[in-house]
Amino acid sequence: MNKTAIITGITGQDGSYLAELLLEKDYKVVGLYRRSSSYHFERISSIVDHPNLTLLEFDLTDPSVILSILKQYEPDEFYNLAAMSHVGTSFHQPSTTFDINTMGVLHILEGIRTTSSATKYYQASTSEMFGKNYSVDKNNNKYQDENTPLIPQSPYAVSKVASHNLVRIYRYAYNIFATSGILFNHESPRRGENFLTRKVTKYIGQLVNNKTSDNLKLGNLQAYRDWGHAKDYVYAMYLMLQQDVPDDFVICTGQTHSVLNFVIKSFESVDLDYKQYVEIDPSLYRPAEVDYLCGRSLKAQKVLGWIPSTSFDDLVSEMIQSDIKVYANV
Numbered sequence: 022m023n024k025t026a027i028i029t030g031i032t033g034q035d036g037s038y039l040a041e042l043l044l045e046k047d048y049k050v051v052g053l054y055r056r057s058s059s060y061h062f063e064r065i066s067s068i069v070d071h072p073n074l075t076l077l078e079f080d081l082t083d084p085s086v087i088l089s090i091l092k093q094y095e096p097d098e099f100y101n102l103a104a105m106s107h108v109g110t111s112f113h114q115p116s117t118t119f120d121i122n123t124m125g126v127l128h129i130l131e132g133i134r135t136t137s138s139a140t141k142y143y144q145a146s147t148s149e150m151f152g153k154n155y156s157v158d159k160n161n162n163k164y165q166d167e168n169t170p171l172i173p174q175s176p177y178a179v180s181k182v183a184s185h186n187l188v189r190i191y192r193y194a195y196n197i198f199a200t201s202g203i204l205f206n207h208e209s210p211r212r213g214e215n216f217l218t219r220k221v222t223k224y225i226g227q228l229v230n231n232k233t234s235d236n237l238k239l240g241n242l243q244a245y246r247d248w249g250h251a252k253d254y255v256y257a258m259y260l261m262l263q264q265d266v267p268d269d270f271v272i273c274t275g276q277t278h279s280v281l282n283f284v285i286k287s288f289e290s291v292d293l294d295y296k297q298y299v300e301i302d303p304s305l306y307r308p309a310e311v312d313y314l315c316g317r318s319l320k321a322q323k324v325l326g327w328i329p330s331t332s333f334d335d336l337v338s339e340m341i342q343s344d345i346k347v348y349a350n351v
């Protein structure tokens with residue numbers, strides 16, 4: 022019998038890759054998407070007509086629709102990838118951020134508890150939850166893992182800490198299989214255009230094709246991020262729900278780079294000097310920043326057998342080449 026999986030946020034970066042992965046594994050996938058006045062299935066264009074994919078409209082802020090979908094499908098697995106996922110925006114829309122990222126999770130967990138208690142649940146937790154905090158090893162290297170205390174630095178991160186704790190409580194209080202993946206930044210050619218990496222690679226794609234004469238406006242270049250490839254990370258999500266017991270897992274590459282380094286590498290890859298094109302726009306600085314993220318995923322390696330397969334250089338190159346192609350045809 023095919024397994025059934027529900028994916029929220031199927032129109033997003035991770036949802037689209039995960040849906041492809043599960044369909045390849047012969048799952049029946051129920052993809053939940055938010056209503057929009059315009060077509061927004063670009064990321065799932067290759068699977069939108071797949072016979073094992075059902076697409077249903079919903080909104081994470083509406084408990085009734087979540088409950089009725091859970092009742093109807095009683096899925097084997099439920100991957101909750103929908104979120105207000107932009108850290109900067111969460112400072113401008115904190116209330117919406119909580120409605121979606123925290124109350125939305127509560128609606129799903131309550132639905133599973135009351136109507137579909139055998140469903141395995143995956144929560145999209147995040148390295149942003151560590152905020153300014155890190156652990157230090159005996160060689161004075163800074164890192165974050167499952168034992169690093171959470172000190173969130175944005176409404177987004179606080180909303181995710183709250184849902185992370187809800188998942189933990191539903192796991193222990195109600196014996197629900199609820200697992201959180203604490204994923205560090207992961208990118209791809211499908212990354213939203215207002216996140217740092219894609220903003221840079223999109224600009225270079227336009228520049229190389231003579232489609233822009235503007236400067237690229239960026240904020241803080243001094244932060245460090247541990248950037249991996251989204252395809253590797255959705256595979257980790259899948260592995261987490263194949264376990265016998267629920268848990269929390271850090272997923273990362275273990276390598277960190279400054280935002281400036283990402284910018285330099287990207288421009289260098291097309292033989293350009295970033296200094297001629299990048300302009301600092303103070304309005305893009307966040308009211309509070311996360312300065313340093315560098316994960317350690319020893320637990321995922323040991324328990325899931327997961328390791329990342331894409332290097333930082335290959336990620337930059339794939340995103341740049343993809344955007345050069347995209348803007349050659351626009």
Ligand code: NAP
Nearest residue numbers: 030032033034035055080081102103104106145147206207
């Ligand atoms: P994304 O590309 O921004 O996708 C988010 C998805 O959520 C979109 O499909 C969006 O729909 C949907 N959504 C937003 N609000 C909704 C609502 N009220 N009701 C229903 N759907 C709604 O994010 P992503 O990069 O794929 O990330 C997936 C998840 O992992 C998110 O929960 C994110 O917070 C978390 N995460 C991401 C990273 C990362 O580096 N990418 C790292 C750690 C954790 P529309 O298409 O309609 O906007």
Ligand code: F7E
Nearest residue numbers: 106108147148149205206215216217239240241244280305
């Ligand atoms: O910023 C700096 C910015 O928005 C990265 C989300 O997927 O990963 C993501 O959150 C860094 C920050 O990602 C610009 O200040 C400079 O230091 O690409 P980002 P993020 O904030 O790390 C985590 C793990 C998630 O969970 C989130 O959902 O780059 N930065 N200039 C800029 N960032 C943006 N967006 N735009 C700029 O112009």
